[in-house]
Each structure stands twice: as C-alpha cells, then as structure tokens.
Amino acid sequence: MCGIFAFTTKNGKNAAEVLMDGLMSLEYRGYDSAGIFTPESGSIKAVGAAAQLRRKIPAGFFGKSGIAHLRWATHGEPTEQNAHPHQDCSGDVWVIHNGIIENFKALKKKLETLGHTFKSATDTEVLAHLVEEHLKTEKDFTKAALLALNEVKGTYGIAMQYRGDPSRVIGARMGSPVVLGLGEGERFIASDASPILRHTRQVVFLEDGEVASITPESHTIYKLAGTKVSREAEHIDWNAEAAQRGGYDHFMLKEIMEGPEVVENTIRGRLRESEGLAKLGGLESVERDLAKMDRIIIVGCGTAYFAGLTGEYMLEEHAGIPVEVELASEFRYRNPVVNGRTIVLAISQSGETLDTLEAIREGKRRGALTLGIVNTVGSTIARETDAGVYNHAGPEIGVASTKALVSQLSALALLTTFLGRQRGMSAHEGREIARALRALPQQIQAILNTRDGIQKMAKKYKNARDFLYIGRKYNYPIAFEGALKLKEISYIHAEGCGAGEMKHGPLAMIDQKFPTLAIATSDSVYEKMASNMQEIKARKGPLIAIASEGNDEIKQLADDVMYVPKTIEMLQPILNVVPLQLFAYFFAREKGYNVDRPRNLAKSVTVE
Ligand code: G6P
Numbered sequence: 001m002c003g004i005f006a007f008t009t010k011n012g013k014n015a016a017e018v019l020m021d022g023l024m025s026l027e028y029r030g031y032d033s034a035g036i037f038t039p040e041s042g043s044i045k046a047v048g049a050a051a052q053l054r055r056k057i058p059a060g061f062f063g064k065s066g067i068a069h070l071r072w073a074t075h076g077e078p079t080e081q082n083a084h085p086h087q088d089c090s091g092d093v094w095v096i097h098n099g100i101i102e103n104f105k106a107l108k109k110k111l112e113t114l115g116h117t118f119k120s121a122t123d124t125e126v127l128a129h130l131v132e133e134h135l136k137t138e139k140d141f142t143k144a145a146l147l148a149l150n151e152v153k154g155t156y157g158i159a160m161q162y163r164g165d166p167s168r169v170i171g172a173r174m175g176s177p178v179v180l181g182l183g184e185g186e187r188f189i190a191s192d193a194s195p196i197l198r199h200t201r202q203v204v205f206l207e208d209g210e211v212a213s214i215t216p217e218s219h220t221i222y223k224l225a226g227t228k229v230s231r232e233a234e235h236i237d238w239n240a241e242a243a244q245r246g247g248y249d250h251f252m253l254k255e256i257m258e259g260p261e262v263v264e265n266t267i268r269g270r271l272r273e274s275e276g277l278a279k280l281g282g283l284e285s286v287e288r289d290l291a292k293m294d295r296i297i298i299v300g301c302g303t304a305y306f307a308g309l310t311g312e313y314m315l316e317e318h319a320g321i322p323v324e325v326e327l328a329s330e331f332r333y334r335n336p337v338v339n340g341r342t343i344v345l346a347i348s349q350s351g352e353t354l355d356t357l358e359a360i361r362e363g364k365r366r367g368a369l370t371l372g373i374v375n376t377v378g379s380t381i382a383r384e385t386d387a388g389v390y391n392h393a394g395p396e397i398g399v400a401s402t403k404a405l406v407s408q409l410s411a412l413a414l415l416t417t418f419l420g421r422q423r424g425m426s427a428h429e430g431r432e433i434a435r436a437l438r439a440l441p442q443q444i445q446a447i448l449n450t451r452d453g454i455q456k457m458a459k460k461y462k463n464a465r466d467f468l469y470i471g472r473k474y475n476y477p478i479a480f481e482g483a484l485k486l487k488e489i490s491y492i493h494a495e496g497c498g499a500g501e502m503k504h505g506p507l508a509m510i511d512q513k514f515p516t517l518a519i520a521t522s523d524s525v526y527e528k529m530a531s532n533m534q535e536i537k538a539r540k541g542p543l544i545a546i547a548s549e550g551n552d553e554i555k556q557l558a559d560d561v562m563y564v565p566k567t568i569e570m571l572q573p574i575l576n577v578v579p580l581q582l583f584a585y586f587f588a589r590e591k592g593y594n595v596d597r598p599r600n601l602a603k604s605v606t607v608e
Pocket of ligand 1: 302347604
C-alpha cells in the first residue's frame with residue numbers, strides 16, 4: 001500500500017521537483033517514510049511523510065529522470081534504512097516497490113551465497129540485487145529486469161532504474177496498480193493517475209504480469225515472458241485539483257461536504273423517473289443473465305462492508321432477491337456455496353483492496369457472475385468483474401471513507417431498482433425511489449448546514465472514553481459505520497450494536513459516563529428504538545439521537561438531538577450517516593488528531 005512515482009524527461013525539467021510534487025498527491029497511500037533517487041544526484045530518504053523528505057533534499061539535487069516512493073511498512077520497521085528506493089551492491093540499480101515479494105527469503109539466501117550484501121530488512125531489496133546479478137550476463141537493462149521479475153513471486157507495483165541506462169525506467173505490475181503517463185517528450189509511472197494528471201491526461205493502465213520500459217519518448221509494454229503487448233492510451237477526465245483539499249482543513253471534511261454533488265454524480269443519467277427505471281450502462285452486457293440470478297453475495301471491507309449490509313436490506317425488501325453480506329477477508333477462506341445463479345458483488349472505493357479482489361476471484365472460480373460497485377476507474381476490481389456500476393464520486397483522499405459510502409448507498413439504491421424492476425417491482429415503486437433519490441442532494445445539504453451544532457456536540461462529549469451506537473433495520477449497519485468512523489480517527493472505544501441486542505449484553509456497560517448515539521429517525525421501527533432509548537435513560541446513560549425533523553417529543557428522551565430530513569425508509573441511511581461522519585470529524589479535531597492520516601491505517605489496503 002505504498003505509492004510509487006517515476007519520471008523521465010528530455011525537456012530540461014528537474015525530475016526531482018516533479019517527483020516531489022507528485023509524491024504529495026500520493027500521500028494517502030502511505031506516509032511512514034519516503035525516498036527519492038535520480039541517477040545524477042543519488043538517493044535521499046526520510047522517516048515520515050513526503051514533506052520530511054522535501055526538507056532533507058539539498059539545493060542542487062537534480063535529475064533528468066528519477067523514482068520516488070512513499071512507504072506504508074509491511075516488511076521491516078518504518079526506518080530510513082528500510083525506506084525505498086533500495087539499491088544493489090554497486091549502487092547502480094535502484095528499485096521502488098508497492099506490495100510483497102513472498103519468496104524474498106529464499107532469493108536473499110541465494111543472492112547472499114553469490115556474494116551480495118543486503119542493507120535493509122525489506123523484501124524489496126532482493127529485486128535490486130537480482131537485476132544486478134542478471135546484468136552480469138545480460139547487458140540490456142530491460143531484459144535483465146524481465147529475467148529478475150520472472151524469479152519473484154508475490155504482489156508488486158514496481159519502478160526501477162539503472163545508472164548504465166539513466167533515461168530509462170522499468171515499471172511492472174503484479175497485483176498492485178501501475179499507470180503509465182504519456183507526455184510530450186516525457187513519460188511517467190505511478191501507482192495511480194493523481195500525480196500524473198497535472199502533466200498529461202493520456203495514460204495506459206498496466207495489467208498484472210506486464211512490464212513497461214519507458215524513456216522520455218517511448219514506452220514499450222512486455223508480458224513477463226518477453227512478448228510485446230500493444231495497448232491504446234486512455235484519456236482521463238479528472239483534473240488533478242479534484243484531488244486537492246479545496247479550502248477545507250482536511251480532505252475528510254471536504255469529502256463530507258461533497259455529499260450532495262456525489263449523489264448527483266452517482267445518479268446522473270441513470271434514472272428514468274417517469275418509467276420508474278434505473279438505467280445502468282455498466283450492467284447492460286449482463287442484463288439478461290441478471291434476471292436469472294437467484295442470490296447475491298456482497299463482499300467488501302471496512303466501510304464498504306457496511307454499505308453492503310445496508311444494501312442487503314434494500315435488495316431483499318425491494319428487489320425480492322436473497323442477499324448475504326460477507327467480509328471479503330472471510331469469504332475467500334471459507335468454502336462458500338456459490339453456483340452459476342449466484343452474483344458475487346464487490347463494493348470497493350479503491351477497487352484495489354486485496355481481500356475484496358481475491359473474494360471476487362474466488363467467486364469467479366466457483367462460477368458466479370461477478371459485479372462491482374467501484375469508484376476508481378480502471379482499478380483492478382473494476383476490470384476483473386464481469387460488469388459493474390462506477391460510483392463517479394471522484395477521488396477520495398481521507399483515509400476514513402465518507403463520500404464513497406454516500407455514493408455506494410446511492411448506487412445500491414439504483415441497483416435495487418434495476419434488479420427490482422426485473423423481478424416484479426411496480427413502476428410506481430420505482431418512481432418513488434427515483435423521486436426520493438433526486439431529492440437527496442438538497443436534503444444532505446440541509447444536514448451539512450447544521451454542522452456548527454454538531455461541532456458543539458462533539459465538543460461537549462469530547463472527554464467520553466467510550467461510545468455506543470445503536471440502530472435497527474436500515475440503520476443497524478449505520479450504527480456500526482458511525483462507531484467505525486469514531487474509532488478510526490479518534491482512537492477511542494466505540495461500538496456499534498443492533499438496538500434489539502442491547503438487553504443481551506451491551507446495556508450492562510451503560511452508566512453516566514458512557515454515552516449512546518441512537519439512530520432513531522421516524523420509520524417502521526421507531527417505536528422500538530424509542531423503548532431502547534428509555535432503557536438507556538433509565539440507567540442514566542447520556543443519549544444523543546439522530547431524529548427526523550419535527551420530532552420534538554424525542555427531546556424528552558435524548559440529551560442532544562441531530563435532526564435530519566425525512567426520505568423513504570430505504571434511503572434514510574444515506575442521510576443519517578452524514579451527521580455521524582461530521583460528529584466523528586469534529587470529535588477527532590477536538591482531540592487534535594490529524595483526521596486525514598489516522599495512525600496505523602492507510603487508505604488502500606493492498607496486502608492481506
Ligand atoms: C481501508 C480504508 C476504509 C475503507 C476500506 C475498504 O480500511 O481505510 O476507509 O472502507 O479500506 O476500502 P475500499 O477501497 O475497498 O472501499
């Protein structure tokens with residue numbers, strides 16, 4: 001889950017500057033150490049984020065080409081020694097890597113017996129030595145790199161350089177994303193398009209098992225076996241600024257505030273309101289097959305998993321199709337019963353979460369039709385699923401997912417309408433969902449406008465050490481998501497609980513110091529929620545409620561209330577999650593934490 005960025009130019013630019021600017025936009029991928037190499041000036045490394053590295057770079061540090069890396073530690077501590085780039089014995093071959101080389105111990109042993117000495121505890125370093133070894137007999141850098149890559153097993157997104165051929169960079173992909181950028185007299189290699197977009201919009205996505213050899217004016221793609229691959233470049237419409245903070249203190253707040261726009265973008269062009277239909281272009285190729293499917297298994301991790309759980313309620317109630325939701329990391333190790341009439345649906349913002357990807361592969365092996373609800377265009381999950389729905393939510397940088405969830409739930413509502421209308425959902429019901437979806441952006445905006453009040457509430461409760469989140473039915477998964485948001489960025493104990501389960505254990509924890517956040521909007525289970533709140537009040541537990549506008553009576557039960565507009569029951573979670581996101585954000589700020597970079601976590605989990 002590291003970030004790689006490489007650049008080679010004939011335009012007289014200083015590659016070191018281009019690389020450092022690029023690293024800043026890759027920071028969401030890792031930030032425990034950083035490093036850069038240019039053939040002209042050598043290598044500098046620093047513990048910490050890209051800014052720390054930038055401070056260490058001396059005046060005059062220059063390159064016509066170079067490679068740069070942000071690390072999120074897997075093998076070896078986050079120290080300068082273990083930071084990338086890694087070099088061979090001679091200091092001529094330099095490698096940056098995202099992923100894990102699984103057979104590195106055996107390779108290291110072999111290389112040591114051949115006389116190589118290692119400087120770090122990383123798996124990556126073996127690659128530099130392997131290339132060095134092959135350069136002894138194969139003078140061509142690209143060929144030596146291909147030979148070396150054929151020896152390693154595991155996952156990688158790689159860029160490497162050799163001082164003997166300084167304008168060339170070799171990139172390779174196996175399980176970790178790699179994108180090439182094609183500019184005028186310059187070429188790029190990166191983990192995603194964000195550092196490339198300010199220079200060019202022409203990109204080529206590498207597939208697993210492919211190796212790219214770039215110079216300022218050429219790029220050649222090979223299969224690991226050495227055969228050439230021809231691939232058209234794609235034009236990317238995102239602008240690089242879309243990935244910047246846009247005036248807010250944190251990406252997380254900016255992304256929460258983008259909620260209305262995100263829903264607009266997710267549903268744009270996908271509703272035929274008068275007919276009560278959802279039109280999903282990405283599903284057209286499998287539309288007939290979908291009508292024959294009798295079961296859906298949704299897989300995801302973290303927030304995407306909670307989106308899936310909410311989707312289960314939508315799909316079963318409105319599309320009448322049995323749904324199971326499973327953590328991707330569990331699904332892939334079970335012996336799941338899947339057949340040709342099963343849909344395995346992956347939900348993933350990044351489209352690169354390894355467990356989710358492997359769950360999809362497992363589903364495929366067992367004969368399922370695989371679908372994705374994915375935000376990142378061209379990501380591995382998007383490409384490996386049979387069909388899917390893109391979120392169109394724009395890049396999400398904050399590690400704690402916010403806008404992606406709002407979009408995932410909107411996409412699930414579209415999917416529910418799509419599959420529902422294939423299975424007897426009336427046009428009237430379809431129209432009702434479509435109308436309610438269209439009203440969401442304004443309703444989310446109304447909630448965002450109350451953020452000062454939510455900030456005050458966060459201040460009031462900032463000393464709480466524990467938090468319980470309760471909800472029922474559609475809001476049961478949202479209770480878990482609310483707790484996850486608080487844990488992720490505030491580092492305090494927060495638990496989600498189905499309100500009906502309170503009496504089976506969690507109620508024992510409640511006292512004056514243990515607040516509960518009850519999601520109690522006016523719906524089919526409101527009365528039940530109200531009794532659960534009574535039980536908490538009777539134990540003197542502080543209570544915050546999320547309630548529907550106009551519900552004054554709830555003030556007799558709750559100490560504080562966050563009001564939200566009312567929509568149809570199946571869409572209510574899309575509104576209810578917004579104040580929970582804001583509450584977690586302001587709570588973490590009260591504690592003085594860097595909410596965009598929670599300790600121990602990273603945005604994209606591309607290892608197990
Ligand atoms: C990480 C992120 C979460 C995200 C999860 C799944 O844990 O911190 O915010 O929900 O991965 O990521 P995905 O990209 O598959 O949605």
